[in-house]
Amino acid sequence: SEVTIVDGNYPAYSNRCLTIRDSETRAVVEGFSFTNGYAYIQQMGGGVYVSNATVGILDCRITGNRSASSAAGNGSGGGIGIHNSTNYLIAGCYVAQNTNLTASSGAGAGIYSLYSKGWIVDCSIVSNTQAGNGGYGAGLYVRANSGSEVTVSNCFIAYNVAKGTDGGGAYLYGGTATHCTFLGNRARTGGGGVPSGGGPARPAEGRP
Secondary structure (H helix, E strand, C coil): CCCCEEECCCCCCCCCCEEEECCCCEEEEECCEEECCEECCCCECCCEEEECCEEEEECCEEECCEECCCCCCCCECCCEEEECCCCEEEECCEEECCEECCCCCCECCCEEEECCCEEEECCEEECCEECCCCCECCCEEEECCCCCCEEEECCEEECCEECCCECCCEEEECEEEECCEEECCEECCECCCCCCCCCCEECCCCCC
């Protein structure tokens, strides 16, 4: 991933680095860097966007990507945006310094998962920023519906900042975090690490 780079070339261009969208798609993306992607008209997933697909994103670096909102909606998932997908896996990835630029809302500057079932394992989610005065979950945002819970395990979630509302590290609404480390995350309103209303977060035994 340090030498195989997909560069969105922001600010010269406004486009994602990678889009995977098809109900029949089963894909594995392994060993890439995705950087300088920018989702504006698309609104979600500046680095990587997945919709209606089963995908493995393995050993990738997703850094320095952005999302924002057009007049029609919210910007979410500056690094990775996943929507309406099943059995996705994000493993061994470094997700850092991604930003949501939306002025009033948006969520999940690092990773945004909406109505999808999946696993996020052995990842570092670091220094992502929710820049607007609204929105949730600077590092990670999960919102699930029936049958779409997300499990986050053995992840390092640190130094993410929600300048808007809740969940500097993660906001989990239908997700579970287990054996994760939350360190130095900040939020303007509440839940610098994980807000209590967002969902369960179960640390490893003996870990704070």
